[in-house]
Amino acid sequence: MSALYMDAEIKPNRSLSERGFILLISVVTVANVASAAVFMRMGAHFVPLFLGIDLVAIVVAFLASFRAARNVERVRVTPHQVVVTYETPRWSRVVWESPTAFTRVNVETDAQDGRVLGLRLALSGRETPVAAALSPGERAEFARALEDAIWRAKRGR
Structure with missing residues (x-):
């Protein structure tokens, strides 16, 4: 097996943890139930239905975000090739060689x-x-590291 000059794993950043998600959904649920009770007393019987749909949409959006957070972009640099793969828990696909x-x-x-x-x-x-998932500062650091890894791989043959 040849030398590995870079084996970088790039994961999307997510600022909300699972605990934060549960807390947020709890607060939104309580707010929606309180609003629904007020609207039911006013005779607006369809508003609670829309508040429920709103809650389901928020949960689905966050679940999709958490699923996307498990995706990884891997960049490998060897003396012979540069390989970029996209990996999920179920599959891996080479997108660049x-x-x-x-x-x-x-x-x-x-x-x-x-x-x-x-x-x-x-x-x-x-x-x-x-490295599209990285912030501009992180992307600049990654660019320098990638250029350095490619340079060292070219010289290390």
Whole structure:
């Protein structure tokens, strides 16, 4: 097996933990039940139905977000190739393979403040985005680390 110059796992950031999710849904549920009681007393019998639909929509959105948080983008750099794979708990798919010697890292920056807006691997007119889940600062650090790993892999042959 050849040397591994980079094996990075990029996971999307989520600011709400499961405990926070339960607390948030509890607060929203209590607020909806209280509102529903007021509207029922006023004779607006369809409003509680819409409040229930609202609660279900919020739960579904958060569950979809938690599912997406389990997805991983993996970037590997060896002396012979650069490989990018997308991995979920159920499957793994290679989205980019290129020879290390000819792979370039294209960094798109904001002209005004220099933030890294996009990061792409490029080879012979083909490109693929990398590290889109990272913040601009993290993306800049990752770009430097990726360029360094590719440079070391080219020299380490």
